[in-house]
Amino acid sequence: TPVFPITCPLLPRERSEIMLGGISGLARLVGRASRLRTGGGGGRFGNAGASGGQGRRGDGKGDHSLFKSPNAGHLRIRKDGTVDCGGGRGAWARFELIEVNPPAEAASSAAAPRTLVLQIPQGVSPGQELRFNTPEGREMRTHVPNPIPPDRRISVQISPAPTVDQKAASPAVAGEFRFVCLRSVGNGNNFLQMMQGGRVGGKGVAMTSETIFRIKRGVGPTRIYHPTTGLFIQISGTQRLSGVPSQSAATVFNHTLSNHQGMKNFHMAVAKRVMARPLIEAKLSRHELLHFRDHGYVVAKNAVATELVHDALQEINTALGRGELFANVPGGGGAGTKIVADGTLLSQGDGKFSPQTRGSEAILNLFLKSKVWALVESLVGAGTIRPPMHSQIALRFPNKNAKAHLPPRHWHLDGEMNPQFSVLVGICLSPWQVPFCGQFTVFPGQHHRMHTDCKKLGIANFVAAYRAEKPALDVKPVQIMAQPGDVVLAHPMLPHRGGVNNSCNIRYAVFFRPRRKTGGRSSNEDRRQ
Secondary structure: OOOEOOOOOOOOHHHOOOOEOOOOOHHHHOOOOOOOOOOOOOOOOOEOHHHHOEOEEOOOOOOEEEEEOOOOOEEEEOOOOOEEEEEOOOHHHOEEEEEEOOOHHHHHHOOOOEEEEEEOOOOOOOOOEEEEEOOOOOEEEEEOOOOOOOOOEEEEEEOOOOOHHHHHHOHHHHHHEEEEEEEEOOOOOOEEEEOHHHEEEEEEOOOOHHHEEEEEOOOEEEOOEEOOOOEEEEEOOOOEEEEEOOOOOOOOEEEEEEOHHHHHHHHHHHHHHOOOOOOOOOOOOHHHHHHHHHHOEEEEOOOOOHHHHHHHHHHHHHHHHOOOOOOOOOOOOOOOEEEOOOOOEEEOHHHOOOHHHHOOHHHHHHHHOOOHHHHHHHHHOOOOEEOOOOOEEEEEOOOOOOOOOOOOOOOEOHHHHOOOOOOEEEEEOOOEOOOOEOOOEEOOOHHHHHHHHHHHHOHHHHHHHHHHOOOOOOOOOEEOOEOOOOEEEEOOOOOEEOOOEOOOOOEEEEEEOOEEOOOOOOOOOOOOO
16 A cells, blocks of 8 residues: 655654555545535536527626525535435535526427316405416416305416517516526536436436426525426425425525635635745654654644634634524524434534634634644655645534443544545644543554555455444544643544543534645545544
């Protein structure tokens, strides 16, 4: 298995080769596809033949669209092409809207008069006006007959729907709705589609009748209507989607925008802040280097100044005060977390802090303006680290019912057994002075076992086997004891976990995952630390 050879000046060369930087090629062979979270717009689409007409990008500023369901997550197209409403705000849940002409099938299918059977609601009097919506979303009116039928049902003749030309000429309809194809930003050129039997899929082809939907113009509440079949998208309790003919049964999504151009400018601003190397010298001692080699981690005391710790805590608590952590989570407040078998609280997708908070100056300064940068480079080599532009803000909330127990199978490696960074950096922002106060927990020395198993099984088999079922580790886990300002440096292949928090306080920590400049970009996505 390829490794990055790191030569420590305080150790003999034959004993100083440390596996650092993960397993080369792991992501390329078996890991998740590497994508920029901000996505990258989409190409132009020309004539679409009979079904679609000329297509154009619906959002002039390059904004991506998100569709949030009322009681679940965001509409998304998963990697396998299935569609659900379990997404956060990442690339899988973002869509580029490509505006098209209405499909010809929508007009022809509605050209002939039709009959609808209506159920008269209770409390309605004879002669009273009754309003209803057709499956296409048109509002119509009729009057309750006198006398009212015993089964309270009446048949109503629906006039033919306007033609495509008439719709285009109607300022009311043209101004209220638009016809679009929804292209997945995170899933290549896959489009949302309505398939046979009212099934909703994510492997559609642009500008076909299956992939043209009608939504309300602008942002805000909207139903997603498929004009060719006359079906609305509805979400079931399992987050799966299907088509239903009734507008009243359709799911009302909240359509919002995610400005990826604005995020790009934000990342560029962060990059300018990290260009200059801080003039703070620090290095690990010989004893600390040996401890890292043998046990897979080391704790460096007082690596971050108290003022930097206070600035970071103020940034985090300000974000908490505005409800940022639990934004878009059903129920709010304590939502956004999940209790697993041992009572541990695990941060879920919608429980992330915003990119602006995770990349804020106060948070990044924990790495950039402290001894941390130099300490990391004392492991991997001077001038070799690409400074991170994001962080993971990791909070562990108190849970008095959690079992004070650390099962030998409850551990993980970041990146779903696929670490793509050089060293895991954890900065303590709250006291970790007693057991089971939520502190970062490691399984010492087991990075050697991970390396041996990977060589023995091969990369693909290692990842597949360990993702399916983790083995019980035969070492006692170590709960890191630290004070605010201390930093934990851990090997990327060292098994670890977030600790159980039986205390009365929130555990605060910030994690960085820097990479060597010879590798890819820094990865600081949220993990369960």
